[in-house]
Amino acid sequence: MDTILQNLNEILTRLGNVVRSSPAENVAPLLSLPRNQRSSTKEMALNYADSTEAAFLRVAELEGVLTDIRAEFFRQRARCRSCLVPISCLPAGVLRAIFSFVVKTSEDAHSLSLVCRSWRDVVVSQRSLWNKITFLTNGCDRLCGNSSVLFGPPTELVIRNRPDLSTDSPLTSQLGDGITKCIVHAASYNSALPADPILAFQDILEAGLPNLRLLDVVYHTEYPPPFRSSASINGVLPSLRTLRMSGLEVEWTVELPALEQLHVERVTKEKSYVEDEPDLTIEAEVQVLIIKKADTDQFIDLFTEIG
Template identity: 30%
Template structure:
């Protein structure tokens, strides 16, 4: 090396000398000691989309050679620039590519027709495709997607028509030559489709919602689900179903883990035709209880060994009912203008399901709960072990319900109740004697309250004195802090008992 430098100096080739010195210095740098096969994996540890990948290739010639030969770094396409699209296609070689076609009014670069044409010629390499564009651009894009895509695993089409517009966007029946058997994830929103694809053997996640116009045929939807036996997750929302399915037709989803039906008129029209395994999580969001049928579908009846129930009506949250148990989970969200009406709605839903095996019940309500409503709800819970009532504004009504003497027939409500947890509001008129008598009457019938916890914003001295003799373990706390009210819990989390 030294002899070569001396010859170059003698020949006056100063630029070549500088180049050799720079390459020698680079070769001795610590980062140059990292093996190329290790260096090539460094971009896996950060978001290497867009300009970041290109910047890597401008550090030095060695880095350029390493990163341009790493095909998996060049698989993300946005179709904003035809030159960039060609370079990415060349460098990604045979890897499946990910294409995101996004065009909105918030500063996104416009889609380039030349770039779209280049990508449409490589449909056979599509691994995932996401489309979120204006309605006028949608038809132009889908017209290019007519060839088969055997590597496509994820398809997201999210349309957001302008307010007041009704473009009646329709998904072409021959999209990808009508064959989407390679799909694992499918999400369709804001477009019409009759779901013609039947061979969906690899599909594990399916979302369908808010078609731009018209109804979705229940028969076509069942055909689709029947062709997707490996489904793990189904979400359907804001859809009008045409109830044209043959009576008695049943479609089995043996691997299903969760199904969510939101804002769908008469969701049972779909559930009546589904056979779901034990352990599936079922979620509903209903505008009216009338949207639920008077008879429970067999698919839900098989899930009705619920061990825990949580009913929530608060001014801070939408009304909801959550069931959890060994055979499954169900979560109902209701929309009722008043708390009292919401309680009656909740009881109607509870009446559709078997709650005799329920062991834990939590009630959250910012308004008063009438004794008759509580009595009707608790009477069938013969195995209830724990009762939690948050934001209780009418303690006397609750005590009356649990007291065997409140009913001429002397029926014992919740005979196995052993644990009572109360979060009391600002009610000042405690009927201490009634509460003490209730505990004593239950004990005389063989139903001993072994644990009682009362958290209140008022003085509890009289309650403590009255119950100390009747309860095996009593905890009382007076507080003015909102943090003790359990209504601040995450509404999507099932409480721990």
């Protein structure tokens, strides 16, 4: 293990001046290296890095790579976005450090972007003031390819319509009897597919609504999704169906906590239409629900469209 750590330290040093104790500086990403040095650095990483999860997590802890994100959090929540395979379940040989990453500090926002993709597809980027760490693996056991998940700050979840999607069909939202049914275009990064709703609801649970329970998920995509669920909400494995339909939509039904625990802080409505299809313009209302738990200051923003 000591030899692995020593070699890994040399690799990280070559990638940039890694901040181990305090992420107060930006870390130079792998892509900033001269082109003729990238291949050799990658080979060093693949040759020297241990392929087991325990060693990977131990190295990440000791080197300060996870900064404010605990290894236990990473072990429990990091999943491949396309096939939902937990990182802790990946077979030996799949987890091949090393990773390039960009870190910028923020006192109130932390996020983790987990990417299952091959080295040739690596793109390192930085978004606003989020702590963003891109872990590069050699693909999960489903070889799902170019997909990613952004785990947002644990105190809030914002679901927005993707402005770059051309399939803006009218969507439905209904609040009543403690049940909310939403069909949304969920946020997604580095991928044409929407973010996974199960992972999104895990973030909601972290946000202070422990009684929220996922009832059903329907995943719509124009591509056959390699969708396999091992996630559970409050220990309950949700019913999950996979459909092939035209358009990028995610549909799920959730059961809210008792109504006395919640109140709707604000509801606004706006008019919208499908810009890419002027002949098929559909007038829809955009409803923004800010749901606040009565005994806390925590908010959850739900951006949905209703017909």
